Amino acid sequence: MEVRSIYKYARISPFKAREVTREIQGLPVSAALDLLAFTPKKAAFLINKTLKSAIANAENNANLKPDGLVVKEAVVGEGPTLKRIMARARGSASQILKRTSHIRIVLTDEIKVETRETRKAKQKATQRAEKRKEAAVSDAPESAAAEKKPRAKKASKKSNK
DSSP states (O other): OEEEEEEEEESSOHHHHHHHHHHHTTSBHHHHHHHHHTOOSHHHHHHHHHHHHHHHHHHHTSOOOGGGOEEEEEEEEEOOOEEEEEEOGGGOEEEEEEOOEEEEEEEESSSOOOOHHHHHHHHHHHHHHHHHHHHHHHHHHHHHHHHSOOOOOOOOOOOOO
């Protein structure tokens, strides 16, 4: 079952908040809370607040236990931008954009837990497989080249005038 929580109009740039949400995506709830607690960014505080809200929704509304939950999605979308003006030289002005975000976190109990270690192990396995394929491909052209017969070159005559 999926449970979600949305924090709308958070006063932080979506670019800064996405950096933190990428880290917690796919982690178990306990690991995500630990990671957010020790991340020294404003976005981590706001995402932690949203994650705790999603956990409370899971416990109270869906009767789920928090230790079996996994962060399925952690998405940050753009909210409305507040436009402000700053005075500049010679009576002119420049615009300041104060960006806002909508933070959405979806928890589920259906996905198996994938930690950083398992992700790294998967990546290493795929890299090894790619290296094996490359080695097999590089050996094949050498043997194929040896089997081919050399072509006869065409003689070209240049006329001297």
